[in-house]
Amino acid sequence: MSSLLRLATAGSVDDGKSTLVGRLLYDTKSVLADQLDAVTRASVDRGLDTPDLSLLVDGLRSEREQGITIDVAYRYFATPQRSFVLADTPGHVQYTRNTVTGASTAQLAVLLVDARNGVLEQTRRHAAVLAMLGVPRLVLAVNKIDLVDYDESTFEVIAKEFTDHAVSLGYPMGEVLSIPISALQGDNVVTRSENTPWYTGPALLEHLETVPVAPDPHDAPFRLPVQYVIRPRTAEYPDYRGYAGQIASGTVRTGDEVVVLPQGLRSTVAGIDTADGPLGEAGSGNSVTVLLDDDLDIARGDLIASAGSAPEPADELSATVCWLAGSALRAGSRVLLKHGAKTVQAFVEEIVARFDEQQLRAVHAPESLELNHIGQVRLRTSEPLPADDYRTSPRTGSFLIIDPKDGDTLAAGLVGVGFPALGDAPAASADGQGATG
Incomplete structure (x- = not known):
């Protein structure tokens, strides 16, 4: 079975992200005939002689009319070597939150720049966001190389x-690869181009097919957020008690010792049931029902974890949040925090710092976080939560902040994640803005 690579694209507006994704889909024959027909008709309506491949990704009508991407577009394609889940993220500054969403599960990011413009402020901003999210590998696609006559210098x-x-953000030199491409013409996208004889590296797809995929979620500590407690109480199954959910990370086997959090109760896995029958072991992504040797008081929202590597439940979290709401977040706010299947009350004790996207620095002790701001906060919850560090287990190291009045999502949070290594800005002034702000 081929491996799976999750990747994201990012870059400034008009750098050609959607065209690149469309080219990958088209050249790997991942486009249905009716999709291509629709794109061809739309391209003809625009007065184009050839299909505009960017329309394979820009699915919203407003995006097609404006020629921009304003939402995260997910696409799935495969080659004989590997399967891919690709998130095409928007380029506008005001849609930074969408970039955070699309890149949050990526194992590699392709960051585009226009060869005529070079590295821009938005390029550096996206690289910093990717570093904060812990995306382990970067590819810089220097697009539109044909418009600078394939110039090596x-x-x-x-x-x-x-x-x-x-590298200044913390990336090892060997995890950053630059490739000259033309998404429109296809140079170095799927196959190496004769127009760049001076480039000796791989084509983009060749690199995507061969780059090591790490970390493997099966190697992470076992985590099963309990979604449902199954007790049929039938004559056939009078004593059946199972704990159902999707394994967030790691692998579980019958006979494994586990701990139920936040209670700290210990037991041994007696069985693993699935819709297709019992298993001896199951890994990350599998939906299972776990049976335990002991009759424990377990409820929806609890976490079953490896006994030897379980998180310590805590009622105080330090986290990085991306603020998604139009109303500002201030210290002292009372919110709801959703971690896995459990929702608890929470109190914002402190806004520690804000990531200044203009200067790529940290502004200490800001007065508030506004729409699309990324900040570090300290939260106190009404009961202890078994949250992991995001870098250990993204599924159990992330959470949502919810408005208690109307249930709207206010922010996405990553436990324990800090800002990239950008240096510090001077302390914020009384209005919450630092000298760099």
Whole structure:
């Protein structure tokens, strides 16, 4: 079975992200005939002689009319070597939250720049966000290389500037690859181009097919957020008690010792049931019902974890949040926090810092977080939560902040994640803005 790579694209507006994704879909024959027909008709309506491949991704009518991407578009394609889940994220500054969403599960990110413009402020901003989210590998796609006559020196200058910036964010030199491409013409996207004889590296798809996928979620500690307690109470199953959910990370086997959190109760796995029958073991992503040797008081929202590597339940969390609401977040706010299947009351004790996306610095002790702001906060919850560090287990290290009045989602949070290594800004002034703000 081929492996799976989750990747995201990012970059400034008009750098060609959607065209690149469309080219990948088209050249890997991942486009249905009716989809291509619809794109061809739309392209003809625009007066184009050839299909605009970006329309394979820009599905919303407003996006097609404006020629921009304003939402995260997920696409699935495969080659004989590997399957791919791709998130095409928007380029506008005001849609930074969508970039955070699309890149949150990525194992690799392709960051595009226009060869005519080079590394821009938005390029550096996206690289910093990707570093904060812990995306382990970066590819810089220097797009529209045909519009600079396939000039090697132009590519080299851009590649060096970006690599230096990525390394300053904490990326190892070997995890950053720059590729000269033309998404429109297909140069170095699926196959290496004769127009760039000076480039000796892989084409983009070749790199995506061969890059190591890490970390493997099956190697992470076992985590099963309990979604439902199954007790049929029938004559056939009078004593059946199972705990159902989707394994968030790791692998579980019959005979494993586990702990139920936040109670701290210990037991041993007696069986693993699935819709297709019992299993001896199950891994990340599987939906299972776990049976335990002991009759424990377990409810929806509890977490079953490996006994030897369980998180410590805590009622105080330090986290990085991306604020998604039009109303501001201030210290002292009372909110709801949803972690897995459990929702608890929470209190915002402190806004520690804000990530200044203009200066790529930390503004200490800001007065508030506004729409699309990324900040570090301290939260106190009404009861202890078994939350992991996001880098250990993204599923159990993330949460949502919810408005208690209307149930709207206010923010997405990552437990324990800090800002990239950008240096510190001076302390914020009384209005919450630092000297760099």
